[in-house]
Amino acid sequence: MKNFAGVEDEFAQKDQAAVWLQSIPYDGTSTWGKGADDGFGAFLEAAENMELYDIETDSEVYLQGIHILPAITEAASPEKVFETVYASTQNLLKTNKFLTFFGGEHSISIGIIKAFYEHHENLSVLQIDAHADLRPEYHGSKYNHACAVYDASKNANLVQVGIRSMDVSEKEHLDPKKCWFDHQIWDNEDWMQASLNQIPGPVYLTIDLDAFNPALMPATGTPEPGGLEWNPALKYFKMLFEQKNVVGFDIVELAPIKGLHGPNFMAAKLYYKLLSYKFSYGK
Numbered sequence: 665m666k667n668f669a670g671v672e673d674e675f676a677q678k679d680q681a682a683v684w685l686q687s688i689p690y691d692g693t694s695t696w697g698k699g700a701d702d703g704f705g706a707f708l709e710a711a712e713n714m715e716l717y718d719i720e721t722d723s724e725v726y727l728q729g730i731h732i733l734p735a736i737t738e739a740a741s742p743e744k745v746f747e748t749v750y751a752s753t754q755n756l757l758k759t760n761k762f763l764t765f766f767g768g769e770h771s772i773s774i775g776i777i778k779a780f781y782e783h784h785e786n787l788s789v790l791q792i793d794a795h796a797d798l799r800p801e802y803h804g805s806k807y808n809h810a811c812a813v814y815d816a817s818k819n820a821n822l823v824q825v826g827i828r829s830m831d832v833s834e835k836e837h838l839d840p841k842k843c844w845f846d847h848q849i850w851d852n853e854d855w856m857q858a859s860l861n862q863i864p865g866p867v868y869l870t871i872d873l874d875a876f877n878p879a880l881m882p883a884t885g886t887p888e889p890g891g892l893e894w895n896p897a898l899k900y901f902k903m904l905f906e907q908k909n910v911v912g913f914d915i916v917e918l919a920p921i922k923g924l925h926g927p928n929f930m931a932a933k934l935y936y937k938l939l940s941y942k943f944s945y946g947k
Contacts, residue, residue, distance in 0.1 A: 668730040669711040669936070681729030683939060684761040686752070688736045688772040690745050691919075700769045700885060703918030704735070707766060707935070710928035714936060720902075721944035725936065728943050742771060742807035750775030757783045762942065764935070767916030769885065770797060770812040773870045776914060777813070781820040784911055786865035788821040789813065790904070792897075793872040794846070794888040796830035798837040809885075813870070823862050825849070825900075826875040828890050846890045856900050860907055869904070869913035869938075873931060883927035884917045894930075898937060905941035913938060 667676040668685060675681070691701035716726050733756075738748040753776045756763050765776055770793075781787040791797070797812035805811070816822050817837050828846035830838070842862055849855040878887035880894060904910060918931045 665732055665734075666708055666712070668708065668732055669714055669716055669726060669932075671716070671726050671730070675726050675729050676731055677729065678731045678733075681731035682762055682943070683728060683730045684733055684756065684759070684763055685730060686733045686736065686756065686763065686765045688745075688749060688765060688768045690736075690739055690768040690772055698885065699883075699919035700767055700917055702920050703768065703916075703931070704766050706920035706928040707918060707931050710925065711932035711936070714929065714932050716936075718936070718940040718944075720898075721940045723940055723944050725939045725943050728939075730939070742805040745772065746775045746807040748775070750779055753779035754783075762939075763912040764939075765912070765914035766935070767914065767918070769809045770870075770872050770916045771807050771809040772916060773812050773914050774807055774815055776912075777816045777820070777868060777870065780868045780912060781816065784866045784868075786821070787911075788823060788863040788865060788867040789816040790859075790863065790867050790869045791816075791822065791824045791872075792826055792870070792875045792892070793824065794826060794828050794874040794891060795872070795886070796824065796827050796834045796838060796843075797872075798834040799831065800837070812872075820868075821863070821865075823859055825855075825859060826892055829886075829888050850890065853896070853899075856903055860903060863908050866909045866911045867904070869910055871913065871915045871934070872917045873915065873927075874917055876930075881927050881930060883919050883921045883924065885919050901938060902941050902945065905938075906945045910942060910946060 802808035802810040874884040877891040
């Protein structure tokens with residue numbers, strides 16, 4: 665296994681590293697564009713070509729140590745993936761590491777989030793996504809990618825940002841006061857602080873890359889017109905880490921396009937930016 669961004673071994677040691685990175689390359693329930701199971705490899709390759717000094721935070725966060733855990737490769741069924749990821753995350757939460765996860769499709773977040781809301785009292789879940797992902801079940805499973813935050817909506821304080829596609833059946837599970845639709849946020853920034861005010865305690869961040877404008881991020885299973893732009897999104901994430909206790913995060917749905925490096929690099933840069941904000945500004 666390569667080290668994240670090709671850093672020296674001393675900054676990737678399991679015991680010393682402040683950050684653990686868990687890959688879950690599962691793509692068993694995606695219903696259109698496939699390839700998210702190849703996302704982590706493309707992400708790592710891109711990270712090796714990234715400058716590790718972050719100008720904005722005047723930091724080199726890799727010095728905190730980033731250790732890559734063995735991948736979770738269970739793929740027998742959505743139910744088995746959920747069970748495996750849930751149990752693994754429960755064990756990881758017994759450590760004092762900052763836990764980060766990389767998909768795979770968005771269904772991998774269901775088990776992670778369940779373990780987190782059982783571990784952290786009064787947990788909020790901040791979902792950055794093009795899709796509501798609030799179906800109780802889809803294609804015969806509660807653990808489909810279209811169900812990624814249904815369980816969170818019933819057991820945690822769910823705040824949704826960037827949603828621009830959903831089925832009418834999901835409306836009954838959606839809280840319109842805590843859902844910041846794409847058409848509501850594209851031409852103003854008042855939503856940023858208003859949405860953060862809805863997060864009273866610790867927060868887990870789940871980012872589906874299709875939340876971004878597909879001109880920036882075409883390499884997803886279901887790219888939707890519209891979406892977040894890079895600099896406004898970073899402004900929001902900086903505010904999030906400055907004001908709230910982010911206890912972990914995942915990035916999902918990178919489905920690499922052969923010969924197109926930009927999306928992979930953006931995913932790597934986003935991951936590194938989030939860590940830079942956590943260790944420079946985080947509570």
